[in-house]
Amino acid sequence: MTDLKLIALDAEDLDVLSAHVQDAVVRVADMGYARADRRFALLMNRYDWETAKGRDKGLRKRAALHFDAVQSVVTNGFDPASPEGVLNLLALTFHPVDGPAGIIELSFAGGGTVRLGVECLEARLADLGAAWAASAKPAHVLD
Template sequence: MTDLKLLALDTEDLAVLSAHVQDAVVRTVDMGYARGDRRFALLMNRYDWTDDKPRSKGLRKRSGLHFDRVENVAYAGFDPASPEGVLNLLALTFTPAPDGVSGVVEITFAGGGTVRLTVEVLEARLADLGSAWAAAAKPAHKLD
């Protein structure tokens, strides 16, 4: 089993990252903005959707995701300072500004929580950080 190391520099790349982090579990204390470095980072326990081993519940992996060249961060729908806060990551999207280079990255969580990153340019990296472990359950979504 190989660890992921992915780079996103455009919307298509970010869609690939988004697919890999869908249903990741993120603690609010494991995300933050380093203003001096212009970097927003978060740690997560991501569900490994590529695991094709015959397991009933799949695997989770500890992973890190960060965005560089971040100019501003806005939180909505949750308290980022809550020490008990746990979020379920749904998607990563990028809306380019009229210049086609800068724009807004939106990190969407279940229950309506979002993090909006205003970025000079889209630059994101995802990397697995350690071993995998058995997931407690395979994520499932109700379709309306």
């Protein structure tokens, strides 16, 4: 089993990262903004959709995701001061604003969001090696 290492430099690349982190579980305490470094980072237990093909459950993998050139961070729909809070990451999207600058939105189940104002899109996703059997395969009700 190979560890995933991906970089996103445009909206299409971010769509690929989004597919790999769909249904990742993130503790609020494992997200943070390093203002001096202009980096927003989070640790997650991502659901490995590749190993789930043809299986009932699949695997979860520990992974890190970070965004560079971050100028601002705005959270909504959850308490960022709640260290025990747990969020289910649904999607990553990029909304261009001016040239390469824009807003990266992390959308969570239940309506929570993190919006990152960035000079340009630069994101990295990397598995950290740990993997274990998932307790269930994520499923969503479609309207």
